[in-house]
Amino acid sequence: MTSKSQTEDENKIMAIPYGLIKTNYLHMKKVIYSKVLEIINLTESTYILRLEKNDFEFIAGQYLVLNVPVEYKAREYSIYSPEDAPYIDLLIKEVETGEISKELKYLKVGTKVELTGPFGFFVLRDNVKTKMNHFTFVATGTGISPFHSIILSNPGLDYEIIHGVRYGYEAYDSNDYPKDRYLLCTTRDHDGAYFGRVTQYFKEKGINKNTIYYICGNSGMISQLTDYLEQNGISPENIRTEVFF
Numbered sequence: 001m002t003s004k005s006q007t008e009d010e011n012k013i014m015a016i017p018y019g020l021i022k023t024n025y026l027h028m029k030k031v032i033y034s035k036v037l038e039i040i041n042l043t044e045s046t047y048i049l050r051l052e053k054n055d056f057e058f059i060a061g062q063y064l065v066l067n068v069p070v071e072y073k074a075r076e077y078s079i080y081s082p083e084d085a086p087y088i089d090l091l092i093k094e095v096e097t098g099e100i101s102k103e104l105k106y107l108k109v110g111t112k113v114e115l116t117g118p119f120g121f122f123v124l125r126d127n128v129k130t131k132m133n134h135f136t137f138v139a140t141g142t143g144i145s146p147f148h149s150i151i152l153s154n155p156g157l158d159y160e161i162i163h164g165v166r167y168g169y170e171a172y173d174s175n176d177y178p179k180d181r182y183l184l185c186t187t188r189d190h191d192g193a194y195f196g197r198v199t200q201y202f203k204e205k206g207i208n209k210n211t212i213y214y215i216c217g218n219s220g221m222i223s224q225l226t227d228y229l230e231q232n233g234i235s236p237e238n239i240r241t242e243v244f245f
């Protein structure tokens with residue numbers, strides 16, 4: 001049985017860090033009240049959640065925390081729309097075993113939501129942009145989201161995207177990129193330009209040493225590819241990553 005003093009001590013221990021985190025969080029990041037404008041289905045399980053932007057400012061590549069009040073269901077999402085769009089788009093895949101991604105799809109137009117952020121450093125730094133570097137953006141699934149925002153926000157960028165999905169129909173909005181800059185890797189059908197995982201693509205096709213790698217998606221792919229790039233002479237400072245799960 002837990003004694004009273006033990007419980008009080010536990011509460012104190014819990015209260016201090018929570019209070020500090022909450023204070024910093026509220027002071028450092030804005031909470032913007034927003035509403036659902038539209039849900040755009042891209043495939044059976046992937047959709048764009050379009051939200052009022054209000055005065056939510058961000059740098060392309062950053063993410064926000066989406067909270068549906070009352071339900072207290074918060075999750076992180078990279079911002080899919082460009083910096084100057086009059087709305088905020090999030091590209092979301094329903095995760096079968098997940099709780100929130102499936103429910104967000106059925107939010108009614110006009111539902112109130114809270115956007116906290118922006119967060120993250122997965123952005124093009126000014127000194128890198130001005131040197132006119134080449135970028136290699138590697139994504140799996142909805143990991144393409146920050147790249148969509150970065151590319152549409154930075155016209156004239158020299159880049160290529162390597163996008164790994166299961167099926168060809170998951171090449172979300174690939175028409176937004178010039179054909180010669182977007183390469184689709186598929187693992188379950190042959191509708192992409194390359195059949196196999198993105199990690200296999202680099203092993204087979206070789207790696208470009210004169211580029212900056214930005215990699216986003218699941219942690220397994222990111223750690224395998226990062227190891228491979230480093231083993232093949234890419235300096236860690238030229239590899240940037242964003243882990244979704």
Ligand SMILES: Cc1cc2nc3c(=O)[nH]c(=O)nc-3n(C[C@H](O)[C@H](O)[C@H](O)COP(=O)(O)OP(=O)(O)OC[C@H]3O[C@@H](n4cnc5c(N)ncnc54)[C@H](O)[C@@H]3O)c2cc1C
Pocket residue numbers: 063075076077078079090091092093094095097098099100101102141142143145242243244245
């Ligand atoms: C910085 C950051 C940015 C993110 N940006 C996006 C984004 O732009 N689009 C997006 O769809 N998700 C994104 N996510 C993941 C998102 O926060 C949720 O985890 C996801 O929507 C699943 O939520 P859930 O409540 O349904 O399932 P959860 O209970 O959160 O997760 C259940 C399981 O689903 C798996 N999973 C999580 N995300 C995905 C995914 N995207 N695809 C496949 N499997 C997944 C994981 O194995 C996880 O353990 C991001 C996560 C982080 C940390």
